[in-house]
Amino acid sequence: MGVWGVNDFDEAAEMPYVLDLVRLATSIQLAPRSAVDDEDAASTLLKGYHEGLKYPRPALLFENRTWLRPYAEPDDGEAEEFWDDIEKYRKPRPRPREVEKVLEASLPKDATDIRLCQIFKKGGGSLGRPRYAVIAKWREGLVVREAKALVPSAWTWAHDATTSKKSNFLKSANGRYRSPDPFLTVHKKFIFRRISADSKKIELGKSAGKKLHLKLLHAMAFDVASIHAASPAGRQAIEADLRKRPRGWLQAAATVANGKVRRDYRQWRG
Template sequence: MSFRSDNKAYETWLATQCDVVKKDIIYKHKRMRKDPFIFLRATYFRWARKIGDWCPELMDAPQLLSIGDLHLENFGTWRDADGRLVWGVNDFDEAAVMPYVLDLVRLATSIHLASNPAVDPRLAVNAVLRGYREGLDDPQPALLFEGKSWLRRLAEPEGDKLKAFWEEVADYPKYAPPPAIAKALIASMPDGTDGKTLRLCRLLRKGGGSLGRPRYAAVGQWHGGHVLREAKALVPSAWSWANGAAEPEKSNFLTLANGRHRAPDPFLRVDHKFVFRRVAADAKKIELGADAGKKLQLKLVRAMGSDVASIHAAGSVPVKQLKADLAKRPRRWLNAAAEVAADKVKRDYREWRS
């Protein structure tokens, strides 16, 4: 089936799962024309449908609850229950049971598709795998004032970036979300939030693969500063859609987000088929931007691999079994699979642009 056919079928299905924001779908279609990296981010449904055909040698790997839509920009920061600043994977919209290696291959593919890479993509992918092995040996969260302090430069915006963040928030258009979502957003604000300044908003043009899903926010003043809460529609994983699997009765989002080797975000919850979270200048997804490749460092992608391992290590497959599967895979297997997948994604991208 052509990419365009799959895209149409997926969007038809999506409209049965949530109140699709048509303007965001149009915007998403335009963004998908920009470059293969953005195209990859926006089209997890196609990956889920085709990766087994593109790389059949991956499908015999042990299956566990995996991230699914993993890529270079699926990492961010949050504050844990003790107020510590934490970095790691922060979006589990597409979590589903699948061969664990698919998370590694999708991350590696995004590295191969990043424009203007500062390092050889093959070396970066090797660093991901090295970090993954280290993470299996010692799974733990990445705390930015302890073991991973060097990551703080990505997580702590200064000067113009801080100003730009709150200026963007100030421009959020007022909107009345569905009553249940509005009530939940207001309830998620801290006690004592100034009711006179509290406003409910609609967020447009936010996200990559999630563009088109309703997204709302509550913004207010509390003890001399801004507070922000966000709600994003949560639909079943595209993996279930693509593979004809039964849709789970309960989302897998929180299962991965609150895994035993993580320092969970206490503000993160799922209610009314929406994900609610606290957002702040230092608690958000880290976007590497149009020149993502230029910002890549071996140390950074190695940390990404380690964080993925900390998620997998809490799963249903023993770490010993994951290590045994890695050991039997041929040399360069991850780069080889990523190169094949990247070539297929580029082919779909060319079809879309044509």
């Protein structure tokens, strides 16, 4: 079964729902050479979000989101590149024994040629975090399990630095309207999951037109709403709040956030 949607809940926290929408709209404004203008993007996101609240569900590539499947399937050579990268992973020093035990326990019982490796570079958002993988052979094929350090949300740090709150990672990833990975778990502040060659980000490319971009934005907002809709009380409160908001509020909020991001970047560059 193919699944599309949000797949990284590492720093999930309970916060005002509008932040997810504003961040999404802001990222579109910041995207270079976008095929969609800011007003159309904001209105499409709100439409998708309203529909996701009303009819929440996971995006299944072989059932209800079949139009996404061609864009989510690996391109020629991507699978080979994935396994080539896996072969370059090297033994970690020092060896994290407890992490190793959990990784090995997640493998099929008759797996062979098991080796523990450290991942030094994979995904810009997780650089600097300890990441490990166990690789093994199982019935003529390779299987990989990954362990990545779980970092608390900056939201918690900024609003309640004196309290160590429990992570919302599993709660969000396994929500009512998700199609979760059955291998996904958290142990001793590490996320354990399977990784494979058929997982990829959708890249539309320069040739994709406005219509396709808007369709994808609608699906993204729908997926965000499906995550938020897991809480019945929260869903009702969100719907009530949305009805009060003035026309154009999302585009205006994203424009303000856009300016602040660019200002922070200029200051960082010095």
